[in-house]
Amino acid sequence: xxxxxxxxxxxxxxxxxxxxxxxxxxxxxxxxxxxxxxxxxxxxxxxxxxxxxxxxxxxxxxxxxxxxxxxxxxxxxxxxxxxxxxxxxxxxxxxxxxxxxxxxxxxxxxxxxxxxxxxxxxxxxxxxxxxxxxxxxxxxxxxxxxxxxxxxxxxxxxxxxxxxxxxxxxxxxxxxxxxxxxxxxxxxxxxxxxxxxxxxxxxxxxxxxxxxxxxxxxxxxxxxxxxxxxxxxxxxxxxxxxxxxxxxxxxxxxxxxxxxxxxxxxxxxxxxxxxxxxxxxxxxxxxxxxxxxxxxxxxxxxxxxxxxxxxxxxxxxxxxxxxxxxxxxxxxxxxxxxxxxxxxxxxxxxxxxxxxxxxxxxxxxxxxxxxxxxxxxxxxxxxxxxxxxxxxxxxxxxxxxxxxxxxxxxxxxxxxxxxxxxxxxxxxxxxxxxxxxxxxxxxxxxxxxxxxxxxxxxxxxxxxxxxxxx
Amino acid sequence: xxxxxxxxxxxxxxxxxxxxxxxxxxxxxxxxxxxxxxxxxxxxxxxxxxxxxxxxxxxxxxxxxxxxxxxxxxxxxxxxxxxxxxxxxxxxxxxxxxxxxxxxxxxxxxxxxxxxxxxxxxxxxxxxxxxxxxxxxxxxxxxxxxxxxxxxxxxxxxxxxxxxxxxxxxxxxxxxxxxxxxxxxxxxxxxxxxxxxxxxxxxxxxxxxxxxxxxxxxxxxxxxxxxxxxxxxxxxxxxxxxxxxxxxxxxxxxxxxxxxxxxxxxxxxxxxxxxxxxxxxxxxxxxxxxxxxxxxxxxxxxxxxxxxxxxxxxxxxxxxxxxxxxxxxxxxxxxxxxxxxxxxxxxxxxxxxxxxxxxxxxxxxxxxxxxxxxxxxxxxxxxxxxxxxxxxxxxxxxxxxxxxxxxxxxxxxxxxxxxxxxxxxxxx
Numbered sequence: 082x083x084x085x086x087x088x089x090x091x092x093x094x095x096x097x098x099x100x101x102x103x104x105x106x107x108x109x110x111x112x113x114x115x116x117x118x119x120x121x122x123x124x125x126x127x128x129x130x131x132x133x134x135x136x137x138x139x140x141x142x143x144x145x146x147x148x149x150x151x152x153x154x155x156x157x158x159x160x161x162x163x164x165x166x167x168x169x170x171x172x173x174x175x176x177x178x179x180x181x182x183x184x185x186x187x188x189x190x191x192x193x194x195x196x197x198x199x200x201x202x203x204x205x206x207x208x209x210x211x212x213x214x215x216x217x218x219x220x221x222x223x224x225x226x227x228x229x230x231x232x233x234x235x236x237x238x239x240x241x242x243x244x245x246x247x248x249x250x251x252x253x254x255x256x257x258x259x260x261x262x263x264x265x266x267x268x269x270x271x272x273x274x275x276x277x278x279x280x281x282x283x284x285x286x287x288x289x290x291x292x293x294x295x296x297x298x299x300x301x302x303x304x305x306x307x308x309x310x311x312x313x314x315x316x317x318x319x320x321x322x323x324x325x326x327x328x329x330x331x332x333x334x335x336x337x338x339x340x341x342x343x344x345x346x347x348x349x350x351x352x353x354x355x356x357x358x359x360x361x362x363x364x365x366x367x368x369x370x371x372x373x374x375x376x377x378x379x380x381x382x383x384x385x386x387x388x389x390x391x392x393x394x395x396x397x398x399x400x401x402x403x404x405x406x407x408x409x410x411x412x413x414x415x416x417x418x419x420x421x422x423x424x425x426x427x428x429x430x431x432x433x434x435x436x437x438x439x440x441x442x443x444x445x446x447x448x449x450x451x452x453x454x455x456x457x458x459x460x461x462x463x464x465x466x467x468x469x470x471x472x473x474x475x476x477x478x479x480x481x482x483x484x485x486x487x488x489x490x491x492x493x494x495x496x497x498x499x500x501x502x503x504x505x506x507x508x509x510x511x512x513x514x515x516x517x518x519x520x521x522x523x524x525x526x527x528x529x530x531x532x533x534x535x536x537x538x539x540x541x542x543x544x545x546x547x548x549x550x551x
Numbered sequence: 552x553x554x555x556x557x558x559x560x561x562x563x564x565x566x567x568x569x570x571x572x573x574x575x576x577x578x579x580x581x582x583x584x585x586x587x588x589x590x591x592x593x594x595x596x597x598x599x600x601x602x603x604x605x606x607x608x609x610x611x612x613x614x615x616x617x618x619x620x621x622x623x624x625x626x627x628x629x630x631x632x633x634x635x636x637x638x639x640x641x642x643x644x645x646x647x648x649x650x651x652x653x654x655x656x657x658x659x660x661x662x663x664x665x666x667x668x669x670x671x672x673x674x675x676x677x678x679x680x681x682x683x684x685x686x687x688x689x690x691x692x693x694x695x696x697x698x699x700x701x702x703x704x705x706x707x708x709x710x711x712x713x714x715x716x717x718x719x720x721x722x723x724x725x726x727x728x729x730x731x732x733x734x735x736x737x738x739x740x741x742x743x744x745x746x747x748x749x750x751x752x753x754x755x756x757x758x759x760x761x762x763x764x765x766x767x768x769x770x771x772x773x774x775x776x777x778x779x780x781x782x783x784x785x786x787x788x789x790x791x792x793x794x795x796x797x798x799x800x801x802x803x804x805x806x807x808x809x810x811x812x813x814x815x816x817x818x819x820x821x822x823x824x825x826x827x828x829x830x831x832x833x834x835x836x837x838x839x840x841x842x843x844x845x846x847x848x849x850x851x852x853x854x855x856x857x858x859x860x861x862x863x864x865x866x867x868x869x870x871x872x873x874x875x876x877x878x879x880x881x882x883x884x885x886x887x888x889x890x891x892x893x894x895x896x897x898x899x900x901x902x903x904x905x906x907x908x909x910x911x912x913x914x915x916x917x918x919x920x921x922x923x924x925x926x927x928x929x930x931x932x933x934x935x936x937x938x939x940x941x942x943x944x945x946x947x948x949x950x951x952x953x954x955x956x957x958x959x960x961x962x963x964x965x966x967x968x969x970x971x972x973x974x975x976x977x978x979x
Contacts, residue, residue: 084785084786084908085900087784087785087786088785088896088899088900088912089896089900090784090785091781091784091785091896091912091916092893092896094781095889095892095896095916095919096889098919098923098927099885099888099889099892099919099922099923101927101932102885102923102926102927102930102932103882103885103886105927105930105932106842106873106878106881106882106885106930107878107882109839109842109843109930109931110842110843110846110847110878113839113843114842114843114844114846115843117836117839117840117843118840118843118844120825120828120836120840122828122836122840123840123843123844124840124856124859125840125841125844125856125859
């Protein structure tokens with residue numbers, strides 16, 4: 082009978098391995114099938130694509146940005162605006178796979194779901210045509226074109242968004258590339274080898290030091306910690322723990338208060354504010370604005386990095402003037418500016434507003450969603466008023482628009498090439514009822530944010546505000 | 552009439568499943584192929600006749616055959632859907648398999664001296680091995696087929712059954728073994744006779760596995776080792792020997808993982824098939840795509856694209872089932888195998904005679920582990936080793952040897968049931 086007991090052990094072993102088969106099968110279906118389904122090695126999707134008309138992609142006003150047409154019996158994707166949307170829509174190629182919206186929303190564009198595989202049975206039997214769903218973006222095609230033109234041949238990124246809804250109105254990353262199939266085939270090797278990394282969607286995945294634009298967050302923290310009345314004697318240079326922090330061109334501003342410090346972007350004052358705030362307050366504001374945290378979005382977004390364990394005084398000073406080891410994406414900077422415009426509340430960014438099926442019926446819709454509370458409303462108002470001063474008589478004058486109150490902040494971000502700083506500008510307008518927020522970065526411009534990026538931001542906000550009044 | 556259609560009797564479930572499956576297959580492609588219906592009807596009728604024969608002739612466990620018939624019908628259905636011509640051949644093999652099932656049942660119940668033939672089983676296996684090595688043909692990188700008059704035959708399928716018989720003989724009656732091997736082992740200076748026997752027995756077992764490794768049949772080698780190791784656990788009281796064998800296997804496997812190119816690749820492709828998805832990881836990634844494409848409910852039979860999977864009719868047929876019937880279909884198949892294994896264990900437990908107990912256990916373990924090794928392989932739970940899915944995969948050798956083993960199990964079930972009745976009567 083002892084033998085039978087041991088045989089029962091074997092039965093238990095068998096039960097365990099059979100159960101593990103079923104459990105693992107369920108596991109791969111639940112957790113990995115999504116990944117495998119869109120893998121570019123999966124030839125199934127291309128077979129499906131051969132007989133399904135991929136859905137169209139429209140801007141907010143119904144302008145077609147991507148469509149499929151039949152060429153020699155096969156559906157082919159084309160993008161009428163060429164490189165304009167290469168870092169939003171991406172590409173859809175049988176050879177190179179797919180990227181960005183084309184990848185993330187592939188299921189909708191091809192109308193693949195559990196239900197349709199049941200309904201699809203009928204479709205196949207009746208040999209009916211299969212058509213995917215259409216996608217509407219929050220993008221304004223005219224504004225996107227203008228943003229791209231204003232960036233010209235320079236490298237960098239522009240994000241224009243509605244601060245109250247989080248809807249992205251324009252998002253340009255340069256350099257781009259032509260995502261049309263033939264162009265991809267011709268240029269693929271050149272694009273892959275290029276040192277300008279044309280495949281990097283800079284607006285969402287490019288990481289830059291925020292430079293002085295970060296001072297708006299530090300200002301908010303300073304206000305929250307009761308530093309309104311604080312003044313500093315700005316001699317153009319200050320030494321903290323043996324490290325020298327100096328203003329742009331070592332200009333001395335004399336006695337400055339917080340507002341004046343932000344308006345002239347005084348590194349001397351802000352480095353000292355950083356030390357005064359201390360490690361906890363700095364880390365606190367960094368986490369409140371979402372440094373190092375995932376930004377949920379319709380496109381992949383790099384996490385902004387804030388790689389500090391315990392901070393020394395020089396670290397605090399460097400962070401307070403936007404230098405040091407932290408890095409942000411242009412999208413994140415636009416969201417931070419938007420949260421000041423939106424009474425301290427950061428909205429979740431939206432790119433895809435709705436999905437409509439071939440029959441015109443809306444099947445999915447995304448509305449405004451609050452992401453986090455960055456600061457109290459009264460602090461946001463105070464920061465906003467200071468940012469108005471930056472544009473009315475500070476470093477951001479060239480962002481000013483006739484008849485509209487613009488709030489903003491310039492920035493100049495040091496990088497690995499000395500003397501070729503990145504130029505930043507973040508801002509929003511009209512200050513009393515913000516409709517549009519902007520973040521602009523021009524790479525290796527070698528000049529200040531005020532002279533390179535602020536005019537671009539100004540033109541974009543003006544075009545949007547005047548255009549939407551029309 | 553309604554009683555006939557009742558789902559209470561499992562045979563009716565099988566009939567209804569077959570009617571639905573072959574009916575749908577008929578409608579799946581224009582022009583409608585009446586042959587599908589004829590073949591479906593033939594398969595179902597054959598199963599019904601066999602089943603009633605088992606009941607009428609009191610041939611023991613009635614579920615064994617039903618479960619296998621369900622699996623085999625599914626196999627025929629899938630193979631027919633993948634390749635019409637092969638589907639037709641598979642039906643022929645199924646007919647042959649069922650005939651062999653009854654023959655094997657008959658001979659097993661009639662021949663009483665099977666437990667005394669250990670060296671003959673071994674000798675037959677060695678002959679088959681050597682024949683394969685000399686006149687075998689190379690199919691898909693493994694030299695494990697013999698081609699006779701246009702038919703390919705895979706000896707390792709038969710060797711599995713011979714292996715189980717060899718093991719059973721040893722444990723039942725080591726005396727015959729001593730008698731026979733006395734002359735062979737004279738050179739050895741070991742004093743302990745029993746220990747000497749065991750060493751010789753292990754040599755026999757490992758020579759089976761060694762030959763399979765020579766033929767690069769990793770899957771079957773693993774299968775035989777697992778059967779051997781499990782039986783050793785249940786029937787060998789010396790825990791040291793068990794640990795020794797376990798250690799030998801683990802070190803062998805480790806050496807294989809690091810130094811044998813084929814195994815190295817399989818392990819690497821198990822850990823990360825995406826590293827070379829277009830090359831060496833192609834099979835497993837295509838299998839995962841198929842399973843992923845099926846979702847929970849499948850695309851429907853005939854509606855998926857399982858032809859994209861390489862080797863889909865043999866090793867990867869489970870992926871095709873998952874694609875077209877979903878993982879619910881896949882889990883149902885796994886559960887059917889589990890019922891088969893469970894019935895096998897029940898028979899094992901009720902059987903009194905040591906030899907018969909061992910044969911029943913060996914065959915049950917063979918079905919169970921073979922299923923685990925191939926399904927685990929194609930879903931990437933364990934490294935992939937080429938081996939067929941019992942009763943479902945395409946292939947005459949696999950299907951017929953499976954039915955031979957099932958015939959033996961059926962014969963054992965009859966005796967174990969008789970034993971059960973005796974116990975019940977005694978209890979009254």
